[in-house]
Amino acid sequence: MxxxxxxxxxxxxxxxxxxxxxxxxxxxxxxxxxxxxxxxxxxxxxxxxxxxxxxxxxxxxxxxxxxxxxxxxxxxxxxxxxxxxxxxxxxxxxxxxxxxxxxxxxxxxxxxxxxxxxxxxxxxxxxxxxxxxxxxxxxxxxxxxxxxxxxxxxxxxxxxxxxxxxxxxxxxxxxxxxxxxxxxxxxxxxxxxxxxxxxxxxxxxxxxxxxxxxINGMWVMGEGAVYRDFNAKMHYISREELQKVNFVKYIVGVDWGYEHFGAIVLLGKDDKGCYYLIREIARQFEEIDFWLEQAQKIKAEYGNIPFYCDSARPEYVKKFKQNGLRAINANKAVLSGIERVAQLYKQNGLRIVDDVERFRDEIYMYVWNEKTGEPVKQFDDVQDAIRYAVYTDENHGGISILK
Missing domain, CATH: 3.40.50.300 (P-loop containing nucleotide triphosphate hydrolases)
Structure with missing residues (x-):
């Protein structure tokens, strides 16, 4: 039949x-x-x-x-x-x-x-x-x-x-x-x-x-905040609580910037698959030497972990590699990456240490552009770095490395 x-x-x-x-x-x-x-x-x-x-x-x-x-x-x-x-x-x-x-x-x-x-x-x-x-x-x-x-x-x-x-x-x-x-x-x-x-x-x-x-098969544009399921009461975590987490993996996302903020974010992943934003470094008007210094500090503390980098500045990625960092071009698929991060918020699978600064400035200002169907290119620097780290980690097949 x-x-x-x-x-x-x-x-x-x-x-x-x-x-x-x-x-x-x-x-x-x-x-x-x-x-x-x-x-x-x-x-x-x-x-x-x-x-x-x-x-x-x-x-x-x-x-x-x-x-x-x-x-x-x-x-x-x-x-x-x-x-x-x-x-x-x-x-x-x-x-x-x-x-x-x-x-x-x-x-x-x-x-x-x-x-x-x-x-x-x-x-x-x-x-x-x-x-x-x-x-x-x-x-x-x-x-x-x-x-x-x-x-x-x-x-x-x-x-x-x-x-x-x-x-x-x-x-x-x-x-x-x-x-x-x-x-x-x-x-x-x-x-x-x-x-x-x-x-x-x-x-x-x-x-x-x-x-x-x-779910509904509709042809719609995004409107309002990109991460509508982010809940400050649920998704922020204190440094004290963070010490109790059993981390099995560390990764880094890098979004280059100059006039707009550049960002390096360090994320840990626990034994249940939950991600945690442990550290953010977000600055304007900094040259590559500054970002290299910050990356080397992370390597010294956490080991030779992967740095998933924005491929828009290949000379910066090359310099990271020349200085012994595991710099890898990030998977920059915008909507697929955003969907994955949004899903993690929905499932409480991404937590943010509560002493971040730039993340707090961005999270509610990171909104959809109703003309292009993609996020507005403002207040997106830490958000992009997080997306690069999470989405590339899950679609790159990197090796788990503990500190």
Missing amino acids: LSDLYTPKQLDTFRFAVNNDYFMLINHGAKRTGKTVLDNDLFLYELRRIKKIAAAQGVENPQYILAGADLGALNRNVLIELSNKYGIEFHFDKFNRFKLFGVQVCCFGHSKINDLGRIRGMTAYGAYINEGTMAKQEVFDEIKSRCSGNGARMLIDTNPDNPEHWLKKDFIDKADGKTIKAVQYRLDDNTFLSERYKQNMKETTPSGMFYDRN
Whole structure:
């Protein structure tokens, strides 16, 4: 029974897809709602369908575009999932192409403008675009223009972004239910997830924009304070209480500055996975020698721990390395990093020693820019350094080092 395979929302979308001659089907909305699962299956359906169309036209080797943010993401989100589910083995040639059901599937990244040149010139019988909001608009438009084979269709899945995003304005908002079909998913639409899981996701997702996007599938901008779940009564900790914590790891985040504040933050991680801001050094109008001196003091006290640095000043990172520091370019993914820090506040997994100064100045002034969808570039220096440390620590695989 199809109802054993798909949720009611997925099943409605599947029935539409196999019974209508649309051009673009956009499944968008909250995470973990089955958008990609459905599109992966429809991708296989589309390959069989266009093979029949092409054969009737005498086209022996029809081409199809499969695009993701990059080839690694495409492999994780689509190909490995299909291999695990159906046991399909994909055999690539040197041009990142594979044959399936008699169709030549051409794999591309879509998040960089240099992906554009790889797509030009081909005739495709369709396209499947994974993580649509991550695509460069020019690359997306080129893929669309390549879908000129008879009966070509496009499958797109994506999580929400800001409501001014071109995918939302130019396609989702213009969906007519015929040429363009857009289907929005909320977490509660996934009836295969347990109520316990859904409740846990709701309780641990940061308030505001992240909740609206990740739980309700809404295309919204952030407004007000970035860290809406920060609670001074809950998240500050005294030096005395800090002495009782069993730390298993120390890391440092570095945000370079001059006219605006530069910041070095030392964080400890306890045996339960909770982070603590132990020390902040935030100053204006200081040269690299000052920051090097501060970093070396931390190394002398805590050992050769990692310094996750803002990559905007590569000469500073290089100088740290030349002087024996474990300086590493930070993972600066803005929204993903902010979401992780916000989640830690929501779960009481990040505590701040209460004698900080610059952090106190920033935390309630660190707000969203409603035009760009990112934080305002003010009162963000210590906040950025914390984000660099936490997010890179969790996405870099560094070694735990005790003092």
